[in-house]
Amino acid sequence: MDHFQYSDSPYPIREGLVEAYRQYWQALASPGSWFSGVERIAIAAEVRNALTCPFCAERKNALSPYTLEGEHQQGSVLNAIAVDAVHRIVTDQSRITEEYVKDNIASGFSEEQYVELVAITVTVFSIDEFNRALGLGPEPLPEPIAGEPDHYRPDQAQSGTGFVSMIPEHGAVGKEADLWPNGQTANVLRALSLVPDGLRGWQRVAAQQYLAPERLMQFSSPTGRTINRMQVELVAGRVSSVNECFY
Numbered sequence: 001m002d003h004f005q006y007s008d009s010p011y012p013i014r015e016g017l018v019e020a021y022r023q024y025w026q027a028l029a030s031p032g033s034w035f036s037g038v039e040r041i042a043i044a045a046e047v048r049n050a051l052t053c054p055f056c057a058e059r060k061n062a063l064s065p066y067t068l069e070g071e072h073q074q075g076s077v078l079n080a081i082a083v084d085a086v087h088r089i090v091t092d093q094s095r096i097t098e099e100y101v102k103d104n105i106a107s108g109f110s111e112e113q114y115v116e117l118v119a120i121t122v123t124v125f126s127i128d129e130f131n132r133a134l135g136l137g138p139e140p141l142p143e144p145i146a147g148e149p150d151h152y153r154p155d156q157a158q159s160g161t162g163f164v165s166m167i168p169e170h171g172a173v174g175k176e177a178d179l180w181p182n183g184q185t186a187n188v189l190r191a192l193s194l195v196p197d198g199l200r201g202w203q204r205v206a207a208q209q210y211l212a213p214e215r216l217m218q219f220s221s222p223t224g225r226t227i228n229r230m231q232v233e234l235v236a237g238r239v240s241s242v243n244e245c246f247y
Contacts (some may be wrong), residue, residue: 003142009134020208021127021139024201028120029142033152033195034113035120037144042077043086043117044124044141049073050090057091065095081109082117089121094244101163111164112153112194119198123205130209157194167193182214189213210236 004021006013028044031037050056055070062068065088074083081104088096105111128138156171167190172179176196179185192199203213211232215221223229 003139006134006136008136011134014208017130017208020205024123024127024205025139025142027197027201028124030145031147031149032116032120033197034110034116034149036149037147039077040120041141041144042075043082043120045075046078046083046086047090047121047124047128048138049075050087053087053091056087060092065092066100079109081107082113085109085114085117086121089118090125094246098163112151115164115192116195116198119192119195119202123202126205126209152196153194154196162187162191164191165194166190167196181212182217184217185213 003025004018006018028040029037030040032040035043049072053073055068055072058070059065059068072080072083072087074087078086085104088100101111101114104114131138154167154171154176156173156176157165157167158171159165166187167176167179169185169190172185172193176193179193179196179199180189189199189203192202207213211223215223219229221229223232225232227235
């Protein structure tokens with residue numbers, strides 16, 4: 001199946017967006033660093049289940065998300081910890097605490113798995129939101145590709161900055177030399193760096209939906225978009241506000 005045709009789109013779609021989405025869908029179906037292709041597709045499916053999950057809606061309206069017990073609307077592939085993490089990220093991300101993340105890790109869900117799950121969740125959700133904004137349905141998920149995760153963890157990853165370990169500011173070397181394209185980074189990028197391929201996949205999509213990291217500080221340069229940089233930032237700021245983004 002040739003994904004992301006956009007023949008029903010009410011607007012023309014930049015080829016860069018289409019290509020980024022197709023590349024991500026292919027990577028999504030493949031074994032990752034800590035999840036198989038089957039599990040990665042299941043994570044993507046939970047991104048969509050969360051939007052219609054009655055328990056998530058009830059928890060979102062509760063004074064504290066930690067006072068309710070219930071069951072999610074979910075598939076059958078992932079364990080309860082993984083499902084709950086996906087649903088929280090989609091529906092109640094602003095109330096995720098360090099204690100919640102550490103409790104998951106203590107329950108046998110590794111921080112590497114958590115970071116890969118976050119990377120998949122936020123990337124799939126942003127692609128789905130793009131389609132939703134066009135009035136289109138979500139793209140059918142790809143068929144998983146057989147194989148095992150490679151269990152790659154960068155040696156230079158350190159704890160102490162955020163909820164999970166990450167590569168330090170000057171640690172993008174060796175196999176990770178491409179992670180900071182202009183030699184500079186930010187915590188919002190480093191947050192996914194424990195699973196470098198998760199960060200790379202998100203960056204390729206974000207570079208098309210927003211701007212490539214190396215262009216973030218080029219405020220007067222052409223954006224390569226129909227709208228100028230000030231308009232780009234206005235839209236980005238509004239989206240961040242609606243999504244209750246920490247930054």
